Amino acid sequence: MSERTEMDTVQKDEPAVPDEAADAAPGRGGLVRAARARWQWIAVGALLLGACYAPFQLVPFRVFQFTMVLVYAVALLGLNLLVGHGGQISLGHGAFFAVGAYGTAIMMFHWELPYLLTLPLAAAAAFVIGLALGVPATRLRGLYLALVTLAIAIFLVPLLKRFESVTGGSMGLTLGKPQPPAWTGLAEDQWLYFLTLAVALAAFAVTYSLLRSRVGRALHSVRDNETAAEVMGVRPAFYKRMAFAWSALFAGAAGCLYTWVIGFVSPDSFTVNLSITLLAGLVVGGLGSMWGPLLGGLFVMFVPSLSQDVNKAAPGVIFGLLIIAVMYVAPTGLAGLAGRAVHSFDKTLRKG
Structure with missing residues (x-):
């Protein structure tokens, strides 16, 4: 089956809009949806203006913290x-992050490449590695796939320490920050x-464009029901592998930004704890939501430091308790909690 036929099949899977709903669209329901869309774009515009204004009002340390929020996002x-x-x-996922970070550090330290050139190269390197490591994803699922990806994160640290002449070993590499x-x-x-911020906006x-395309619909069909998606002509193995590759690309770009901002890389910065923290941040932020990564970035950046301030003896305990508390209050993540608030607001408008 050709790629065009496959994508057209995915499009046919979209549920048709009932005639009654189409008739009602110009009415109150349509007005509410239009108002909600306008408010969403207004919120995005206000957030962007605030993001551009913030670094001129905050002290350098706070600017650094919010820069790291964008990196994690x-x-x-x-x-x-x-x-x-x-x-x-x-x-x-922390392993792909490390590939981007160390790739950038090696290109800047050993090859003396301009820092702007390292971003696409680091992202491309992570994409290729993610494409190769995505092969197990086509054959494994659930706990088996989780164990394979966990093994990748575990052996990365000793591997980085092994090639001391290139990676700097346990001492890492120190670089000058972009001026x-x-x-x-x-x-x-x-x-x-x-x-x-520019890289984050582009990402x-x-x-957003990818998820609204045929590729995004194919990904969702594989996620919701792999067997049904295959019957409709979607190739689950292809989309699973590409999901790994795209995921690695973004992680590699984030790793490059990390090296620019920190100016130092070390194997101990990319242990398995980083991968677990990133996954926890995404779940807390909200799986499957466009706002989830940004909220998760705030969580990953500020909650560990907050835990350290609350209890210096056992920050991990505080960190775990905060995750439990957030998931109890918002089982679908912080983005889901905000979504429920918007839904309640819509219901109020409809009744008015």
């Missing part, structure tokens, strides 16, 4: 494609923030 965008939209599981052009008038932390735009 880009990584979680990829993980969301794989887990939230692809229906697979990965406990090794802002003189014409910008920006400080170093502000320049890194806007660089990261969100690409993800």
Whole structure:
């Protein structure tokens, strides 16, 4: 079956809109949906304006923290494609993050490449590795796939320490941070923030377009019912593998940004705890939601430090309790909690 026939089949799977709903669209329901869409775009615009204004009002340390939120949000965008939209599981996403980070560090430290050139190269390297490691995803699922991805995250750290002449071994590599052009008038932390913001906006735009395309519908059909998707002509193995590759690409780009912002890479920064923390951040933020990665980035950045402040002796305990508390209050994540609030607001408008 050709690729065109396959995509057309996916399109046919979309439920038809009942005549009654179409007739009612110009009425109150249509007005409510239009109003909600307008408010969503207004919210996005306000958030973007606030994001552009914030680095000029915050102290450098806070600017650094919000820069790292954007870095983690880009990584979680990829993980969301794989887990939230692809229906697979990965406990090794931190390994792809490390590929991007170390790839960037090696290109800047040993090859002296311009830092802007390292971003597409690091993302491409992670994409190729993700494409290769996506082969098990076509044959495994559930706990078996989780164990394979966990093994990748486990053996990465000793592998990085092994090639000391390239990776710096346990001591890692120290690099100079990208400096802002003189014409910008920006400080170093502000320049890194806007660089990261630009990459994050591009990543969100690409993800949004991808999920609204035939590829996104195919991913959802595989996630919801793999057998039914195959009967309709969708190739589950192909889309599972591509989900891994796209997920790795975003993680590699995030790893590149991490190296720019931190200026240092070390094997101990990319242990299996990073992969678990990223997955926990995505679940707390909201699986399958466009807002989930951003909320998850806030969680990954601020909750561990908050746990350390609350109890320096056992930050892991506080971190775990906070995750439990959030999931008890919002089982579908923080994005789901916000979605329920919007739904309640819609119901109020419809009754008015």
